[in-house]
Amino acid sequence: EIVLTQSPVTLSLSPGERATLSCRASQSISNYLAWYQHKPGQAPRLLIYDASNRATGIPARFSGSGSGTDFTLTISSLEPEDFAVYYCQQRTIWPPFTFGPGTTVDIK
């Protein structure tokens, strides 16, 4: 089973700041990684797929990079609506599909 590790656990930032979130896989997953945003009381939302492709309707301030075992989600300038939990997910080797434990981006 591929294990995904996310860091940091919590990121405390102010609106307008840059957020950098990390996801590391226990073995190479090529570029088969996605990022999701989850806000309390709402359904999760796909942000990035195949490591670097923005999903439909996702603002350009969200970008993804990486391949192999190390991946990054960057939010270039935080908007108030971006404070949420972010999960990475792989689908290279399944079952199981695996998710990371999440990074909470909260307001400083």
Added chain:
Amino acid sequence: QVQLVESGGGVVQPGKSLRLSCAASGFTFNRYVMHWVRHTPGKGLEWVAAVSSDGSTQYYADSVKGRFTISRDNSKNTQYLQMNRLTAEDTAVYYCLNGGWFDPWGQGTLVTVSS
């Protein structure tokens, strides 16, 4: 557009059973692998199970193997999750999803296992 509507959640006692349903529309249902994923505040997102496009093959997370059964009815564009021998650890919002990357997500259905 793709729509996935989950139903069947509720409050159930430990050891009891529950069946979730997911009505799909807006895509060619019988061409896609279908999944169930659950969310708990403590554990985050957890993939639960998947079923092949023709329903012949099922895949399960270790945490539910032997207790949960995933199935689908392509004539009704619906998939199911039969959950038996439920425990408190199964308390979660359950989401029905299709295909490779999970998009879009429905509102989910809440399952609460409590005495």
